[in-house]
Amino acid sequence: MTTRYQAPRGTQDVLPEMQPYWQAVLDQAREVARLHGYHRLDTPMFEQAGVFEKGSGDTTDIVEKEMYTFTDRGEEHLALTPEWTPASCRAYLEHGMASWPQPVRLWTTHPMFRYDRPQKGRYRQHTQFGCEVIGSEDALVDAEVIGILWALYGRLGIRDVVVRLGSIDDHGPRRDYVQRLQDYYRPHLEKLSEDSKRRFERNPLRLLDSKDERDQPFKDAAPKLVDMLSPGAQAHHETVMAALQSAGIAFEIDPLLVRGLDYYNRTVFEIVPTEDERAQSTIGGGGRYDGLIEILGGPPTPGIGFGSGIERIILEMQKNGVSFDAAASADVYIVHRAEGSQPVAFRMAAELRKRGLSTVIGESGRSFKAQMRAANASGAQQAIIIGDDEMASGTAVLKPLRGDAEQRKVPFERVAGELGAGA
């Protein structure tokens, strides 16, 4: 018994029946990006690991526990892309995009790799639609990228989603806030969950994000960052909200929204289904990262962007009842069974394809009945029948498979012209 191979844990095959969903998402993503004036950028599947270790932050879960890293034969320390933002910033610096007209608006669809526990909507390899705007600190750009996702989901038939919006201020003022937060929690430290005790030291902001029962009593009275933003961040936040409001984008302020990446400042957001309480239901999320380019060795340069998981978008589409008719696998199906019919069928198929008709040739050895069944199942509009009589007379039978039209005889050399003309 040979072992049966299977797709690696957390990866999946996208079967033909699912391709219409992918095609729809990819098409609409491209269109929405175009409508907003974004340029496509593709980056490699893997990068020097430092891009993420420095860029994403080496205490983040993504880098600490989830990154696929490896050393190649040349002793280079590499990582499969776990998120796109640092990669796009690396490309921005490497290609001197600072000398392009600012800001630079970029988009992509890119596979992402994270070594975490697979579940529905959570995979070790998934694909994200991502947009980044580098070189602008305008709050209107924050609203713009949120608007891109909003437009995309709307075009794909996804209803009942809401933007969760927050601001986590700039890095400087945030230090003061974190101090206050720790002062608040310090007396209660013993009563907190184990996770939260750890958070207290390593990432105090996440204290507010806890879902543990024991931590709930302390959350309400805790100081909220959105209530004490620095003047600059406050004005920025208000501009974003006003813009979203004017565009009719449904959002709610989430004072507890803290995202897992170190580089975020000011605007952070997620888009979630209104009704769905699942842990991994977020379909898109992002935020501002004004310090990131500098961390990667560039000049101070503001930026903002998001990622949205295509697999999760498709799950939402299905929940919203979006479906696609099974596509016909051919326009024309050639049924043939006669001495010497193979070259005739083969050549006829080539002629038809030249005229743009997708054409499939039946299996030479099978009975007429079997081939006709296959022709019907293919969804083809027309069957072409070539048997002994046809070979003798040099004419093929054209049999419409869908309408009421009668079948007719057409000389071999005119078949492609007859069918192609109507196409």
Next chain:
RNA sequence: GCAGCUGUAGCUCAGUUGGUUUAGAGCGCUGGUCUGUGGAACCAGAGGUCGGUGGUUCAAAUCCACCCAGCUGUACCA
């Protein structure tokens, strides 16, 4: 990472308190009834070491242990 649930043909599932040698059904697939005409019907066939390994037993799909995979929640995140 932690906790729980699940695992029998390609798919959806039956399988009685462990006990008849070749483990079943529907759908799908292939073929036939109809060696030249699809959609319907009928008939037949192929396809499973019952997730894997080891153990208990005269006997395991059924009981036990471990492993693998999927799902659910949680930590995180898209």
